């Protein structure tokens with residue numbers, strides 16, 4: 001892969017991430033990590049009538065995981081939980097404008113995985129999330 | 135003097151083009167590349183005398199057995215061990231350490247006993263001891279790393295030995311810091327305190343002369359794949375007397391002398407520890423790797439790596455925002471340069487290096503206690519050198535570092 005993934009937009013989101021930090025009194029929050037990289041991410045959501053009203057993320061990570069988290073939280077805000085549950089790798093590719101390649105796919109999808117986990121948990125509080133492939 | 139241009143011709147992979155570029159391979163601490171001499175020896179076995187060893191009463195099996203045993207003789211000689219009966223083949227260094235922790239450890243470690251390791255160990259020299267300590271109710275102690283010199287802290291070492299540990303297991307060369315521990319001195323100190331010694335030679339045996347006889351360690355573990363040989367084969371070396379007293383972990387064919395319905399007797403050393411059909415091609419290829427290392431000369435390899443490391447460190451001196459982790463003294467440093475760059479995560483560094491066709495490694499390098507607790511970093515980037523690397527490749531790495539700084543607006 002060339003260096004296209006480090007377009008100024010990605011670096012700018014990494015250096016000045018949007019929606020970064022803890023959200024007070026979230027309706028749902030979830031922590032995920034990427035053990036290979038050591039990236040850590042917590043996503044906080046406030047949900048009203050099935051709509052993601054507020055969302056933030058916190059954690060340590062590389063430019064790709066933090067940059068995509070920043071872009072994704074911007075994009076997801078205001079969307080319905082159903083819309084969030086339908087998001088997939090293509091959503092990320094469109095957002096960042098490039099396929100991150102196999103070595104970095106885990107970094108690029110960490111925020112999405114965590115956000116989708118939040119949406120799922122919120123709607124199915126009784127189901128063990130460990131059994132679901134997000 | 136090592137003639138690196140000549141050496142490079144022996145490694146076919148260095149000529150392979152990816153996206154119009156040759157690979158610059160700076161990840162030999164993870165695994166080494168293989169010279170054509172090793173590739174050919176393995177291929178020759180498959181083509182000309184592939185067969186099971188030991189029991190075959192026919193020519194090609196005799197040849198395979200001979201070559202397999204001869205590789206053990208070479209391994210024994212390489213580290214100045216006694217006879218090949220002291221060379222137990224395992225899957226890798228990890229497997230060798232596990233064998234000691236499980237077999238020797240189960241017999242010799244009891245409740246309340248101390249086991250001593252260091253903060254600069256690879257996970258393979260941590261987890262087996264954690265498990266053993268848990269099984270036996272033993273205490274696992276760590277010698278700490280002095281963050282100013284990146285060497286073992288002397289006071290912490292003395293304190294650790296004061297508990298009279300049953301075993302002191304430590305790495306000869308750190309796979310992250312490059313620090314070369316004084317194995318002979320540490321072994322002497324450990325023996326004085328009544329501890330047996332396991333030396334993790336995974337990063338030292340491939341890169342310098344290691345004389346187990348002089349060092350005196352009771353056990354040494356290393357892997358073929360890090361020293362130009364095939365993966366899936368490694369060595370546990372221990373003295374006959376020690377190995378005789380150890381029970382095998384895996385049992386079955388080849389490791390027995392006789393089997394009755396309810397009882398068996400073990401085969402002689404080293405076969406007692408090699409149940410089932412062994413990795414014949416691995417052993418034979420490993421023999422070829424040792425032949426190659428001897429032909430080039432480990433002293434020359436060590437000198438070459440010191441030169442390259444020196445060149446790399448000098449080339450990077452004064453580079454703003456760059457931090458190197460490891461001893462300054464080149465005489466106690468292997469060909470390993472771990473670094474970080476302000477604001478750039480090591481995984482981004484590795485991706486940017488990859489765009490230059492340079493292979494480096496980024497992460498915790500299977501040494502989480504060292505990287506997380508001692509260096510206090512989530513991850514580090516690491517370049518590691520071997521006999522086939524040259525100054526031009528270091529120059530490329532320096533260019534890649536400049537690119538990282540440009541992308542992340544550093545300096």
Ligand SMILES: Cc1ncc(COP(=O)(O)O)c(C=O)c1O
Pocket residue numbers: 163164226227228229256258259305307308309334336337357500
């Ligand atoms: C210092 C050290 N010890 C042990 C090992 C384990 O070697 P292997 O994975 O071949 O078992 C490594 C491998 O990276 C190492 O660097």
